[in-house]
Amino acid sequence: MRTVSRMYDTYSDAAAVVHDLEAADLNPSREISLVANEDARGRDTAAEPTRTETKSGTGTGAGVGATVGGVVGILTGLGIMAIPGIGPLVAAGWLATTLAGAGAGAVAGGLAGALTGAGLSREEAQVYEEGVRRGHTLVSVRADETDIPRVEAILDRRPTTDWRKRRDEYTAGGWQPTR
DSSP: OEEEEEEESSHHHHHHHHHHHHHSOOOTTOEEEEEEETTOTTOOTTSSOOEEOOOOSSOOOTTTTTTOOTTTOGGGGOEEEEETTTEEEEEESHHHHHHHHHOGGGSTTTHHHHHHHTTOOHHHHHHHHHHHHTTOEEEEEEEOGGGHHHHHHHHTTSOOOOHHHHHHHHHHTTOOOOO
């Protein structure tokens, strides 16, 4: 399995990509995750079935995102969790399960730690974490190598910014990744 991630400027673009991924006839072993700041750009909380978990500061129970997928879809399994250094997140899928199951404080580096654990470079993972903090939405997919080209084609249907360009924008504004 390999992990492929993209960051979207709007939550609605990310949700559309998740819908397209779920509708695609891909190998069933793929796993889709969506992570966004609670106040992500373009997120319509009135129209979205989100479950709120109320634990303070450390994360949610392991069940958040654990039953996503299938006919119901990942967006139905969204829950809210608090990640130190990022704040309240809306999350579903394998990333939410990883963060909640390990306890957010136990995952080295929070979201960035979970992403590096899934095979992304530390530099790329830190840019995604900062992007989520700034209101962008991350979609991350674990898939078999044979499905990667199709997954990437679906991820790229909506506007996204290469993480290296995003890193350059952030650092030009004073952001510094942790070493």
